[in-house]
Amino acid sequence: MKILMMSVRDDEKAAIEGWAKRNNIQIDTVDWELHPDHVSELVGYDGIVIQQRSKVEAEVYPALKAAGIKQITTRTAGFDVIDLDAARKNNLIVTNVPAYSPRSVAELALAHTMRLIRKLEIFDARAAKQDFRWAGLQAAEIHSLTVGIIGAGRIGGTTAKIFNALGAKVIAHDLVEREELKPFVTYMKKEEVLQNADVICLHVDLNPSTFNLIGKDELALMKPTAYLVNECRGPVVDTDALIEALEQKEIAGAALDTLTGEENFFNFNLENKELPSQQLIKLRKMDNVILTPHVGFFTNIAVQNMVDISLDDVVMILDGKKSEHQVS
Numbered sequence: 001m002k003i004l005m006m007s008v009r010d011d012e013k014a015a016i017e018g019w020a021k022r023n024n025i026q027i028d029t030v031d032w033e034l035h036p037d038h039v040s041e042l043v044g045y046d047g048i049v050i051q052q053r054s055k056v057e058a059e060v061y062p063a064l065k066a067a068g069i070k071q072i073t074t075r076t077a078g079f080d081v082i083d084l085d086a087a088r089k090n091n092l093i094v095t096n097v098p099a100y101s102p103r104s105v106a107e108l109a110l111a112h113t114m115r116l117i118r119k120l121e122i123f124d125a126r127a128a129k130q131d132f133r134w135a136g137l138q139a140a141e142i143h144s145l146t147v148g149i150i151g152a153g154r155i156g157g158t159t160a161k162i163f164n165a166l167g168a169k170v171i172a173h174d175l176v177e178r179e180e181l182k183p184f185v186t187y188m189k190k191e192e193v194l195q196n197a198d199v200i201c202l203h204v205d206l207n208p209s210t211f212n213l214i215g216k217d218e219l220a221l222m223k224p225t226a227y228l229v230n231e232c233r234g235p236v237v238d239t240d241a242l243i244e245a246l247e248q249k250e251i252a253g254a255a256l257d258t259l260t261g262e263e264n265f266f267n268f269n270l271e272n273k274e275l276p277s278q279q280l281i282k283l284r285k286m287d288n289v290i291l292t293p294h295v296g297f298f299t300n301i302a303v304q305n306m307v308d309i310s311l312d313d314v315v316m317i318l319d320g321k322k323s324e325h326q327v328s
Ligand code: NAD
Pocket: 077, 098, 099, 105, 150, 151, 152, 153, 154, 155, 156, 173, 174, 175, 176, 203, 204, 205, 206, 207, 209, 210, 213, 231, 232, 233, 257, 258, 294, 295, 296, 297, 298
């Protein structure tokens, strides 16, 4: 058996080599994405694993079938780059990795929250100017605060448990109230969470009901001392409304691991180049805003799991078994 892994980064290679050794299967890696100009290079492989932001084009699916490929496995949670209909028509089984490590994102929410409530971003900005005063920057201890989780699924539920373990009061809003989370959270309406929390952590998935879920009206409900932490998807927050709320001091600050339009700037080195987003330019100027380039997933455990789970699935499918991660 021979598997080709595409869009492989250097930081994934140790995990891939480890899996190949344990399973005694040849894994070849390339840095390119799955697009029509590369399909001829897949001939001779039994299985493929992808990870890409751009769509898999229509002509790729019949070409994969003609090359004898039976599956498309993406080692990401999202699989919107794959046309499931086209895959089905060409007998290609599609799998994803729905939960590679909820802790990876939840721990970033914790790190962002601690940075915000200790006002470390502001201390850093002062220190950069050789201003080492502490006046006006008294912090709050986490166990004295109420943390609000909007979207208490796999990641949000994990975040809730972490804050509960630290002694914070945790309140949550979700369309589904999970019994297993009730020892850790008090469920409320979205408006009540917004009004009562000192920190709001967003962990919904992006769907029509969560597009701009946090806009002008929702930000107006938050306490002026409260912080917003977005680790899920940029469009869940109306960025212009957020910038206005920060400028008007309607909220105290924000931490954003994701931002609308991020595909144009996150994970690029734009040093000495003009930034392609006015929103990004404005947010970068605020010392009560933390920006990280969509790195919630980027941990040792998550990267290992993305590799291991995706490759296990390829083998399972090639062996004629059904994977629990089949999305088609
Ligand atoms: P999940 O499906 O387990 O949880 C999402 C929760 O949101 C569900 O409980 C769902 O009921 C709830 N929800 C959906 N619409 C809602 C609405 N309108 N109001 C209230 N709740 C609503 O997903 P997950 O695995 O916890 O992941 C959540 C999101 O985190 C992902 O969809 C992805 O966008 C994001 N994510 C970010 C990173 C990162 O690197 N920052 C990594 C992985 C995932």
